[in-house]
Amino acid sequence: MKFCDDCGSMMKADGDVWVCGSCGAEELRDEAEEASMSVTEGQEETEVVDVSDVDDAQIGPTTEIRCPECGNDRASYEMKQIRAADESETRFFTCTECEHKWREDDH
Incomplete structure (x- = not known):
C-alpha cells in the first residue's frame, strides 16, 4: 500500500506509476520498496463465525x-x-x- 506524499490518500498502481485517486499525483513505482509491502490480492477471506450458541x-x-x-x-x-x-x-x-x-x- 502506498500513500500520497501530497494529500495522504491511498494511491493505486497503474502500470509503472502510483496514482493518487484524490489529487492525481503520480509517483514512479519502486520494485525494491514494493517487495516489503503487504498485499491483499490472493488472500483468503476468513470464515463467518457463528455466535448463536455463545452466551x-x-x-x-x-x-x-x-x-x-x-x-x-x-x-x-x-x-x-x-x-x-x-x-x-x-x-x-x-x-x-x-x-x-x-x-x-x-x-
Missing part, C-alpha cells in the same frame, strides 16, 4: 437502548473510530432480541 457475556458489553426494529431495550455495542481522529467514535449496536444492527454518530 451474552462472551459477546461483549450491552447497554440500555431501544431497538428501532422491535422495540427491545437492550443491545450489545462496540465503538470504532471511522472518521477523523478529532471527531468522536461511532457506536455500532446489535439488538439482543432480533439482532437488528444500527449505528449512532454524534453530530
Whole structure:
C-alpha cells in the first residue's frame, strides 16, 4: 500500500506509476520498496463465525437502548473510530432480541 506524499490518500498502481485517486499525483513505482509491502490480492477471506450458541457475556458489553426494529431495550455495542481522529467514535449496536444492527454518530 502506498500513500500520497501530497494529500495522504491511498494511491493505486497503474502500470509503472502510483496514482493518487484524490489529487492525481503520480509517483514512479519502486520494485525494491514494493517487495516489503503487504498485499491483499490472493488472500483468503476468513470464515463467518457463528455466535448463536455463545452466551451474552462472551459477546461483549450491552447497554440500555431501544431497538428501532422491535422495540427491545437492550443491545450489545462496540465503538470504532471511522472518521477523523478529532471527531468522536461511532457506536455500532446489535439488538439482543432480533439482532437488528444500527449505528449512532454524534453530530
